[in-house]
Amino acid sequence: MTEFIPPGSRFIDLPSPFPLKRGGALHGARMAYETWGALDADGGNAILILTGLSPDAHAASHAGNREPGWWESMLGPGKYIDTRRWFVICVNSLGSCKGSTGPASIDPDTGRSYRLDFPELSVEDGADAAAHVVRALGVERLACVIGNSMGGMVALALLQRFPGIAHGHINISGAARALPFSIAIRSLQREAIRLDPQWNLGEYDDDAYPEAGMRMARKLGVITYRSALEWDGRFGRVRLDADRRVGDDPFGLEFEVESYLEGHARRFVRRFDPNCYLYLSRSMDWFDLGESCHGTCEEGLSKVRVNRALAIGVYTDILFPIEQQQEIADGLLAGGTDAQCLALPSPQGHDAFLVDIARFGPAVRGFLDSL
Structure with a gap:
């Protein structure tokens, strides 16, 4: 924590x-x-x-x-x-x-x-x-x-x-x-965190940290923070160069927009506490x-x-x-x-x-x- x-x-x-x-x-x-x-x-x-x-x-x-x-x-x-x-x-x-x-x-x-x-x-x-x-x-x-x-x-x-x-x-x-749409999105964000085994009912630390859950939660949020119009104008369907693709995963990152989301999420996950994210997110749903x-x-x-x-x-x-x-x-x-x-x-x-x-x-x- x-x-x-x-x-x-x-x-x-x-x-x-x-x-x-x-x-x-x-x-x-x-x-x-x-x-x-x-x-x-x-x-x-x-x-x-x-x-x-x-x-x-x-x-x-x-x-x-x-x-x-x-x-x-x-x-x-x-x-x-x-x-x-x-x-x-x-x-x-x-x-x-x-x-x-x-x-x-x-x-x-x-x-x-x-x-x-x-x-x-x-x-x-x-x-x-x-x-x-x-x-x-x-x-x-x-x-x-x-x-x-x-x-x-x-x-x-x-x-x-x-x-x-x-x-x-x-x-x-x-x-x-x-509104229901916003509640639904935030619910999925919280679920992504809670389903990460490293979350461990909130008992995580820096060595065992729910990074995957936080990455997914942040990606879901970022998608809703901008508009489809901007995503299209900013990234279009541009694909990553071969040397920027990571690993041998056949379903890995392929498009520029995917790379942007991944980079944005990775910068965020270790800069915000997952339990705080859960509490603040839920407070908005209740309001x-x-x-x-x-x-x-x-x-x-x-x-x-x-x-x-x-x-x-x-x-x-x-x-x-x-x-x-x-x-x-x-x-x-x-x-x-x-x-x-x-x-x-x-x-x-x-x-x-x-x-x-x-x-x-x-x-x-x-x-x-x-x-």
Whole structure:
């Protein structure tokens, strides 16, 4: 069991005990975060960024860590999220293996990693933990909370559970509930991990690690993160040269797209803990914003209290389809929020917000400038 904590991470302790939605509590838990910019005297220029499943809190480079972050092109001085104006906080998700407490962390009661003894994790728990970080940093009301992918789910839960915590909200390729297709894909990813004999009911180590299961899980995910249009334009039916084919397996890698998936998966598997992957993945499947009000998703959205909101998505996203961003905007609008949906024509699918900055950046900056 390994944690992968980026240099320059900072930490805030959660209250102990920290109760979780589905029962149980964490003791001695913490959240990893990073910040950029300076907080105004009145604390009114703070932005919170909530991430997808796998990123850490290192969204962009800073003095404590000069390595480029996962949103380097979006965030920084003079960039679309301009840190000369905004004080930006990015938190690593509760349940992750990148600094915040999760299944790979040490359980203070036993002195060993939690593994499957970690309590059942919900998106709402991540929202509660993020809210604690915001308060601990002295921010009473955020100018905006920005949630990407899974972070879009966490952001909606945060806004619902803490009315008035933010003036504005940008939901990027997010959702107010998990759809059957997304649940099915994540179910297969978890099954791939659990069927790997090396997983061993979560009792693996670096020498006996469920590499095959994690590779398959990551490949399934990457396929859904991009679009068929991009796969075709990027790889076509190009075959590997003979010297790039590995071994004598008659069913081995043959096409460029297969080689890309294999390389991507191999870079990921030893950089994310399998049990953390299982917990975070399942938390997304369980999420439905309507649960909290014992009603529909639409009713849950209508009870969110935020002044202005923008839901952004792309037509080619099959994992969090554009209909889900439209649902967010419509539901918030029904509750009195000044909300709209922006559908972008990016060919890059769900991951477009990470790579198609030329389209997403101006929309994010335009909304922030209007606050």
